[in-house]
Amino acid sequence: MGRMRWIDTLEAAAAEKLPEAVYRYFRQGSAGGVSVGEATAAWSAYRFRPRVLNDVSTIDLSTTVLGVPVDSPILVAPSTLHRMADPDGEIAMARGVGAARSALGVSSNAGTTFAELGATGVPWWLQIYVVRNREITRRMLDAAVEGGARAVVLTVDTPVVGRKEDDGDTVWGLVKPGQLLANLPDGDWTDDDLAKADDLNPDVIGWLAERTGLPVVVKGVLRGDDAKRCADAGAAGIIVSNHGGRQLDGSIPTAQALPEVAEAVAGTGLEVYVDGGIRRGEHILTALALGARAVFVGRPALWALTVGSSAGVARLLTDLSAELDHSMRLIGHSTPSSLTPDLVTTPHLN
Numbered sequence: 626m627g628r629m630r631w632i633d634t635l636e637a638a639a640a641e642k643l644p645e646a647v648y649r650y651f652r653q654g655s656a657g658g659v660s661v662g663e664a665t666a667a668w669s670a671y672r673f674r675p676r677v678l679n680d681v682s683t684i685d686l687s688t689t690v691l692g693v694p695v696d697s698p699i700l701v702a703p704s705t706l707h708r709m710a711d712p713d714g715e716i717a718m719a720r721g722v723g724a725a726r727s728a729l730g731v732s733s734n735a736g737t738t739f740a741e742l743g744a745t746g747v748p749w750w751l752q753i754y755v756v757r758n759r760e761i762t763r764r765m766l767d768a769a770v771e772g773g774a775r776a777v778v779l780t781v782d783t784p785v786v787g788r789k790e791d792d793g794d795t796v797w798g799l800v801k802p803g804q805l806l807a808n809l810p811d812g813d814w815t816d817d818d819l820a821k822a823d824d825l826n827p828d829v830i831g832w833l834a835e836r837t838g839l840p841v842v843v844k845g846v847l848r849g850d851d852a853k854r855c856a857d858a859g860a861a862g863i864i865v866s867n868h869g870g871r872q873l874d875g876s877i878p879t880a881q882a883l884p885e886v887a888e889a890v891a892g893t894g895l896e897v898y899v900d901g902g903i904r905r906g907e908h909i910l911t912a913l914a915l916g917a918r919a920v921f922v923g924r925p926a927l928w929a930l931t932v933g934s935s936a937g938v939a940r941l942l943t944d945l946s947a948e949l950d951h952s953m954r955l956i957g958h959s960t961p962s963s964l965t966p967d968l969v970t971t972p973h974l975n
């Protein structure tokens with residue numbers, strides 16, 4: 626047996642520790658599992674065209690994400706049920722992120738209050754689902770602003786929740802009070818109040834910006850024309866995402882969507898991010914070259930939280946950064962902002 630990369634050991638180690646339904650929930654994709662299954666391979670399908678004889682003695686991975694300084698362009702995606710991975714849930718996740726001087730997205734379904742998150746001092750962005758009863762959304766936004774959220778991430782790929790065919794959803798039977806929806810405002814809400822709004826249009830971007838005074842990032846865009854609509858409506862950022870293959874199954878891999886989106890909004894000042902299947906430094910290098918300012922990781926952060934709590938999350942981020950640093954030297958570039966699309970190609974797809 627050869628030496629196994631630590632990141633590659635995480636999922637199996639997490640599966641040992643987690644209740645089976647939780648593991649399956651974290652891991653699941655929607656419907657036939659096409660998108661979740663091909664995400665990582667789509668990144669690995671790119672090939673590099675490295676430059677040589679460039680001075681790469683000093684690599685500087687630091688950047689800003691909507692004004693927030695980070696040590697490396699690797700952030701943690703919003704996800705749920707952190708308290709099932711670690712008793713301290715989102716707080717442990719935030720501490721790990723903070724130790725790596727990164728930033729995180731926090732799900733509007735989080736099991737930790739925004740005030741508690743704010744008290745960690747770690748930069749965080751609120752991920753929001755706009756629900757049918759806008760009073761709920763308004764109060765949640767206000768609480769997030771109060772808790773120091775630095776941006777609002779509007780998830781737009783979920784007018785309805787993706788259909789799951791495995792038994793990951795049995796997890797909902799295990800959820801204890803306080804592990805989920807810690808930020809749902811008090812009230813006698815009906816299922817209809819809480820259902821996701823399926824009548825949104827780009828005006829919601831301006832509404833969110835006005836309500837919060839924060840930059841708005843639209844998550845779940847896979848097309849250049851949609852990215853342009855978001856830019857025109859005042860978005861500050863886009864996350865190219867297919868929700869980790871949990872929404873419309875068969876949606877194109879983000880590795881394929883990113884170049885079109887980056888090109889569509891080039892010159893607008895809008896920041897482009899990407900997530901989905903990113904597991905290695907080389908995948909991050911590819912994403913940055915294709916126009917992403919930073920990437921998000923989803924499931925690997927959940928595995929790392931399960932296995933090693935905040936120290937595990939910090940190690941995941943620093944290990945990925947070390948891989949990125951190494952591959953930057955090999956491609957002949959010392960800063961993320963100097964990477965350009967000509968550094969990657971897909972010969973076997975042309």
Ligand code: FNR
Pocket residue numbers: 650651652664702703704705732733734752780844866867868869870871900901902903921922923924925
């Ligand atoms: C998610 N994701 C997600 N996205 C979002 O906008 N709001 C949410 O509440 C959640 N919840 C959630 C739960 C779990 C268990 C997972 C795995 C994912 C999607 C997430 O933000 C991100 O888009 C993907 O996870 C990225 O893909 P990878 O890195 O997991 O392959």
